[in-house]
Amino acid sequence: MxxxxxxxxxxxxPGITDGRLGAxxxxxxxxxxxxxxxxxxxxxxxxxxRRNRIVCLLWDGSGVWVAAKRLEQGTFNWPKDEAAVAQxxxxxxxxLLEGFELRSRRGWQRYEERLPAGRPRPEQLVAHTR
Numbered sequence: 760m761x762x763x764x765x766x767x768x769x770x771x772x773p774g775i776t777d778g779r780l781g782a783x784x785x786x787x788x789x790x791x792x793x794x795x796x797x798x799x800x801x802x803x804x805x806x807x808x809r810r811n812r813i814v815c816l817l818w819d820g821s822g823v824w825v826a827a828k829r830l831e832q833g834t835f836n837w838p839k840d841e842a843a844v845a846q847x848x849x850x851x852x853x854x855l856l857e858g859f860e861l862r863s864r865r866g867w868q869r870y871e872e873r874l875p876a877g878r879p880r881p882e883q884l885v886a887h888t889r
Contacts, residue, residue, distance in 0.1 A: 778812060
């Protein structure tokens with residue numbers, strides 16, 4: 760299965776990545792654009808334009824794994840600066856996938872769903888009976 764450990768290096772490609780790219784297209788981005796080797800066993804993460812889908816690419820020694828996560832609501836707080844590749848730990852990637860912000864002034868911050876004005880939160884929809 761996936762050989763993820765705390766020693767697995769995680770690289771994010773900041774900015775947007777074409778969501779139509781498959782494993783071969785993403786592998787080309789890793790080698791040509793990022794200048795890195797997919798065969799090193801590192802995990803590479805990419806985000807689409809709408810920031811609601813993350814695709815991860817990982818070489819496990821015999822083939823390439825492609826894993827994706829799509830949000831039904833909200834967006835990922837993905838870095839927009841395309842100048843450099845961001846390196847994270849596996850724990851930081853887990854936090855990012857859970858909805859935390861990568862870099863905030865107060866450290867890691869949990870994503871909060873923003874509801875339109877006047878729309879009650881689910882916990883406010885409890886029926887009041889007497």
